[in-house]
Amino acid sequence: MRVLIVHNHYQIRGGEDAVVEHEAAALAAAGCTVETLAFHNDEIRTPLDRLRTAFEAPHAPRGIARVVAAVERFRPDVVHAHNTFPLVSPAMHGVVRALGPVTVQTLHNFRLACAGAMLMRDGAPCETCLTGSSYAAVRHGCYRGSRLGTFAVARMIDRHRRTGTWTRDVDAFVALTEFARGRFIAAGLPAQRIFVKPNGLPDPGPPSEGPREGILFAGRLSPEKGVEILKGAGALLTAPVDVAGEGPLREMLEGAPGLNLLGALPRAEMRARMGRAVALVVPSLWYEGLPMVVAEAYAAGTPVIASRIGALAGLVEDGVTGLLVTPGDPADLAQAIERLRARPEEAQRMGVAARAAYLRDWTETATTATLLTVYRSALAARMRDGRAIA
Numbered sequence: 001m002r003v004l005i006v007h008n009h010y011q012i013r014g015g016e017d018a019v020v021e022h023e024a025a026a027l028a029a030a031g032c033t034v035e036t037l038a039f040h041n042d043e044i045r046t047p048l049d050r051l052r053t054a055f056e057a058p059h060a061p062r063g064i065a066r067v068v069a070a071v072e073r074f075r076p077d078v079v080h081a082h083n084t085f086p087l088v089s090p091a092m093h094g095v096v097r098a099l100g101p102v103t104v105q106t107l108h109n110f111r112l113a114c115a116g117a118m119l120m121r122d123g124a125p126c127e128t129c130l131t132g133s134s135y136a137a138v139r140h141g142c143y144r145g146s147r148l149g150t151f152a153v154a155r156m157i158d159r160h161r162r163t164g165t166w167t168r169d170v171d172a173f174v175a176l177t178e179f180a181r182g183r184f185i186a187a188g189l190p191a192q193r194i195f196v197k198p199n200g201l202p203d204p205g206p207p208s209e210g211p212r213e214g215i216l217f218a219g220r221l222s223p224e225k226g227v228e229i230l231k232g233a234g235a236l237l238t239a240p241v242d243v244a245g246e247g248p249l250r251e252m253l254e255g256a257p258g259l260n261l262l263g264a265l266p267r268a269e270m271r272a273r274m275g276r277a278v279a280l281v282v283p284s285l286w287y288e289g290l291p292m293v294v295a296e297a298y299a300a301g302t303p304v305i306a307s308r309i310g311a312l313a314g315l316v317e318d319g320v321t322g323l324l325v326t327p328g329d330p331a332d333l334a335q336a337i338e339r340l341r342a343r344p345e346e347a348q349r350m351g352v353a354a355r356a357a358y359l360r361d362w363t364e365t366a367t368t369a370t371l372l373t374v375y376r377s378a379l380a381a382r383m384r385d386g387r388a389i390a
C-alpha cells in the first residue's frame with residue numbers, strides 16, 4: 001500500500017509532530033511505501049504573510065497545489081492528513097478524492113468545530129460551537145486571544161461545514177478515543193466513518209523492578225494542563241512533586257511550595273524519571289486529545305493520577321491503572337497523591353495493570369494494525385461505491 005502523509009508542523013514542536021513521525025516509520029516497517037509531505041509554520045514570517053495566510057485559510061491554494069503535485073508524482077492509494085491548519089486546509093480532501101486516492105483524516109484536536117481547538121473557554125469545557133455557529137467564538141477571541149484571528153479560523157470552520165467537506169470528501173476519520181469520537185458525532189461527522197485508534201508508542205522495554213520514589217508532572221506549563229491546580233495541591237503535600245516542562249506559567253510556579261521545577265528535560269532523562277516515579281499526575285482542565293505522557297507512563301509501568309474529565313476518564317481506570325480526581329480540586333488531587341505515596345504496594349499493583357493496558361492497546365504493532373484496517377475499510381468502501389482508485 002502506498003501512503004502519502006500530509007502534516008502541517010507547529011512552530012513549537014509538540015507531541016502531534018512526534019506522533020506523525022512515529023506513525024510514518026511504523027507504517028514503513030509494516031511494509032507500506034510511505035512519503036511525508038511536510039508544511040512548516042515558520043514559513044509565516046511577516047505581518048503580510050500572516051494576513052495572507054488568514055485570508056487563504058479556508059482553501060489554501062498554494063498548499064493544496066503542493067499536495068496535488070505530490071499525489072500526481074507519488075500516486076498513493078491513501079492520502080492521510082494530520083494537521084492541515086493553516087497552510088493546507090481541509091479543502092485538500094475534495095481535491096485529492098477527485099484525483100482518485102482514498103482520503104483519511106486524523107482528528108488530533110477539535111479544530112474542525114472549535115476555533116480554539118480544545119473545546120475549552122475560561123478554564124472550563126465549552127461546547128458552544130460544537131453544534132452552533134462557529135462565529136460564537138469571535139466574541140471571546142478563542143484563537144490566541146485575538147478576535148481577528150478567531151474570525152479567520154471560524155470562517156474556515158463555517159466554510160467547510162457548509163460545503164460538506166467533512167460529510168462528503170473524507171473517506172475515513174481517525175479519532176484517538178471513544179470520548180472524542182462521541183464529540184465529533186455530535187459535531188455532525190458521519191459516525192460510520194469514524195474509527196478509534198490511539199497513538200502508538202515504541203516499547204521502552206520491561207519496567208524496572210527497583211523501588212519507586214517521587215511523583216512526576218510532565219507537560220506544558222499552561223492553564224489547560226491544570227498546573228494552577230497542581231500548585232494549589234503542592235501547598236498541601238508532605239513532599240514535593242517534580243515538574244518537568246516549560247510554558248507560559250513557569251514564572252507563576254517559581255518558588256511555589258510543594259513543587260520542584262525541573263524545566264524541559266532530555267528525552268532519555270524524562271523516560272528514566274518516568275520509570276522511577278511512584279505515579280504521574282495529569283490534572284488537566286480540558287478534554288485532552290490523547291496525552292502521550294499517559295501512554296509513556298503506562299509503558300513504564302507507572303500509574304496515573306488524572307482529572308475525571310473527557311478522554312482521561314476513559315484512559316485511566318480508577319483504582320486499577322491509577323486514580324481519577326475531581327477536575328479543578330487541589331485538595332482531591334493532593335489526597336490522591338498522598339494515597340499512592342503512602343501505599344507503595346497499591347501503586348505497584350496499579351503499575352502492573354498500566355503496563356498490561358499499554359501492551360494490549362498502545363504498542364506500535366497494535367495501533368499500526370488498526371490503522372491498516374482503517375485504510376482497507378476505506379478502500380473497500382470506495383470500491384463498493386463504484387469509484388475505482390487511480
